[in-house]
Ligand code: FES
């Protein structure tokens with residue numbers, strides 16, 4: 001067992017964990033932050049994406065111990081301070097960018113990372129950036145649209161063509 | 162002007178808030194006090210005789226609570242199949258046993274041999290590695306035709322061979338033979354409908370909890386139909402009466418058919434928790450999902466279309482081999498038969514249609530319904546052969562379809578079903594407008610100027626949804642009724658809980674269903690909540706699949722709401738001292754017709770629960786009604802789809818440039834949700850056509866057992882889709898006039914993709930008649946080389 005200390009969604013947490021405990025297990029089982037989902041065991045679905053020191057990371061690819069001292073953000077910490085949905089979350093709701101909701105936390109976290117680096121991504125840039133996130137429900141149409149809308153782009157013409 | 166509330170409006174989904182903030186509750190998010198963890202030891206060979214299982218070392222490992230093997234399940238039932246198909250000689254299909262844990266033999270890679278229950282998942286996994294299993298390898302049968310050859314290894318020793326049934330259906334033999342004998346032209350095509358894995362993003366999970374105090378078991382499970390699981394597991398497998406069994410399917414992360422079925426792991430955790438008197442949790446890994454979730458499709462078909470000299474379709478004959486896998490999964494037997502054969506007429510008035518299906522056991526994972534279930538297989542072969550006929554005859558593929566469209570309704574097909582309504586001309590007109598067909602040649606030229614080939618593929622589809630009239634499916638072999646149920650519970654202050662048998666795992670019922678009740682009562686949607694997914698809270702329900710939720714369960718909800726309105730009017734009449742027949746309900750007010758005397762919805766509901774001034778001699782207090790609704794017919798959504806592709810002749814790579822879908826879903830309650838359903842279906846259909854393929858090698862090893870080898874469609878594989886559902890012919894037999902929209906995209910899109918690729922290749926002088934799905938760069942390139 002090793003002790004890890006990190007900041008998760010602004011709160012400091014310290015826990016004794018197994019050396020081989022994955023970050024997904026740490027968040028879900030130790031901290032009961034079950035918004036981070038596990039959709040695969042080969043690091044290819046993106047349901048588990050979180051931010052570690054501002055970078056989007058697949059939580060299933062890192063051990064909890066590797067986050068020692070890190071600033072971690074998960075889907076549970078994304079809403080505005082008053083509890084209302086943030087711009088990206090709101091756009092996902094407005095444009096129906098989710099159905100079953102299972103991929104959604106990873107999608108929102110990935111979109112947040114993209115928009116921070118690239119505030120007005122093109123459709124192609126968005127689709128490329130979502131390479132590591134699988135959604136089986138939406139066909140991606142409304143996810144791409146929501147991300148474009150969240151970045152302030154006019155999406156009214158999409159699919160009207 | 163679009164409406165802003167009620168039927169036809171598109172309010173934002175209320176379930177989204179929890180999903181967007183990480184506060185949804187999926188089965189794996191449920192942890193029960195004192196729970197143990199289960200790990201299944203699964204077969205790594207496709208076919209073998211278990212000669213010994215030694216668990217003695219494993220049992221001594223730390224944390225192990227108990228280890229179970231097939232022996233522990235002797236005397237209990239096996240997993241049942243819900244549909245009895247009768248073969249063409251009148252014999253029942255062969256129905257081999259499907260044990261919860263393997264008994265004596267393993268029959269596919271992934272077949273569970275033993276289950277370790279331990280204090281932690283790690284300990285369970287470690288102990289499973291210490292179980293000594295000896296398996297004598299047997300030859301595996303993988304290819305369906307080879308499995309039917311005499312001398313082939315038998316998947317089930319107690320059966321004569323690997324043929325589950327040989328089924329024939331449709332027009333009289335004579336009529337079919339005559340159509341082909343007199344045909345001016347016959348087009349023939351042999352094709353494969355590729356095996357798929359449904360892959361909802363949430364893997365399956367099951368938690369079993371036993372309460373010794375009241376002898377009750379609760380199963381939390383990733384299911385599309387908790388009551389069906391309760392019935393099958395309680396009555397057929399574990400022999401637990403239903404009142405002692407509660408099945409909860411909380412938030413479920415997608416289903417697509419694969420979470421309909423009753424699985425061994427569900428029965429296992431429920432039963433094991435009773436044996437050890439502790440909760441048992443099992444969470445599938447994705448790798449496990451690939452070898453234990455039922456797969457989809459996997460048909461090999463020869464189809465022949467006969468035409469007369471004027472290009473009218475006169476006869477259709479198909480011969481299909483359908484893979485059942487190693488065991489019969491819950492609805493497996495119905496998929497290649499009644500869900501496939503009955504749609505073979507498609508949108509066309511072909512007078513003679515015959516469908517032949519041989520269902521075959523192989524040493525592979527069981528195959529069952531996957532989004533569309535039988536209907537994509539029917540649509541693909543029909544729309545491919547129609548396209549081929551158009552090419553062979555040198556006629557326009559759209560014109561050939563139009564010429565053969567059914568245009569008068571109701572229309573009784575030669576394959577048992579009667580389409581109540583439709584307008585295939587209208588959806589085709591709409592589609593042509595959406596795709597700018599007139600501009601295609603210019604786009605093709607532009608592609609060619611860049612050294613690329615461009616193709617346009619179109620197709621029609623029809624499906625039978627709103628499953629299903631119980632008396633009809635009963636005659637066809639279903640062992641269940643396929644009605645649904647709803648309870649409308651009005652509270653004293655006028656708010657409402659609607660308990661529905663449908664289950665939402667992405668479809669947005671929590672938003673759409675209240676729109677219907679709100680419209681009927683004229684009250685605000687926010688006063689209405691939907692309760693689903695818990696057998697202890699809802700009256701009964703057959704669940705969600707086959708695009709049935711709104712058409713069947715929604716109809717039950719309408720009927721229950723009508724009963725509420727009837728009773729509420731009686732109460733209002735009393736309060737208003739008027740006669741019941743004069744009471745009108747509008748915008749949440751009960752008014753005496755022609756007067757300004759009225760009482761509000763809330764006054765009536767309060768009177769029902771505080772019956773001080775109330776006709777107690779005539780009606781009971783309270784305001785709660787239940788209705789069961791059994792549909793009179795299937796519903797028949799239909800439409801026309803188009804795909805425009807660009808093919809790189811250097812590499813064979815296909816890019817989808819445009820995709821358009823014109824659907825007739827009848828009336829639409831929430832257009833935003835309906836469009837989302839179409840988008841998702843399209844991506845799955847395009848995935849089947851372009852990327853996805855589940856492959857076994859000759860020895861029965863699953864070669865595509867993870868996302869490294871099984872190509873899921875990703876955001877950059879698909880375009881924005883143009884979708885339209887304005888050509889609506891409302892269903893004539895359900896109260897909402899709705900038809901269902903969940904499967905259309907997956908049913909309608911594969912043929913247009915392949916038709917487009919073939920069209921592109923022909924434009925480049927490559928006389929390629931067919932490429933099997935997925936149309937990978939390798940296959941396209943090879944086809945171009947001749
Ligand atoms: S769980 Fe699939 S990428 Fe992390």
Ligand code: FES
Nearest residue numbers: 099103135136137
């Ligand atoms: S919303 Fe279900 S997987 Fe994306």
